Amino acid sequence: SQTIHQWPATLVQPVGSPLSLECTVEGTSNPNLYWYRQAAGRGLQLLFYSVGIGQISSEVPQNLSASRPQDRQFILSSKKLLLSDSGFYLCAWRWTPNTGELFFGEGSRLTVL
């Protein structure tokens, strides 16, 4: 069966510090991978998606970046965090066909102080 792991679960970082959130999927190959941010428990903002190793599409210009160094690994990074980067970050995957549902990780809550 497939599983998705996301870590860390909680992170408190000072403004200007770097960020690395990691997501890995097990039990499948060549998944589509996604990073979303959820602010204040409401809507999900699509940040990045990836359809293959090294292929990253950015949806929102910001100080975040994403990388996919391996087929089932998706990393969200920042060199210098802003207060506005605080939020609940969700990683998700699905099989390649666009009719498939997303499977979400448990999320990473980031607080920037």
Added chain:
Amino acid sequence: AQSVAQPEDQVNVAEGNPLTVKCTYSVSGNPYLFWYVQYPNRGLQFLLKYITGDNLVKGSYGFEAEFNKSQTSFHLKKPSALVSDSALYFCAVSGTYKYIFGTGTRLKVLA
């Protein structure tokens, strides 16, 4: 561009009553529509999807959704609400690669 709209921020319903959470969509081509539920501080869980075929789709936990092409709607329904159904519900539309969510509707089921 594809989009979904959830016009209600919150829906309150009494336990045992039927519930409806509304969603409308805008897509070019065939719509692939989904409903998810989120409990506090958790990831989203898939409930059901419409790809093609029957306009009434049945999903997890007794939920169903009705696809209406003429009204471009995909409302989530349940015949009898439970207190444990209280959560945040998201409608979503899938494209070739992108996957876009609505703003969410908070469902509160009152005992």
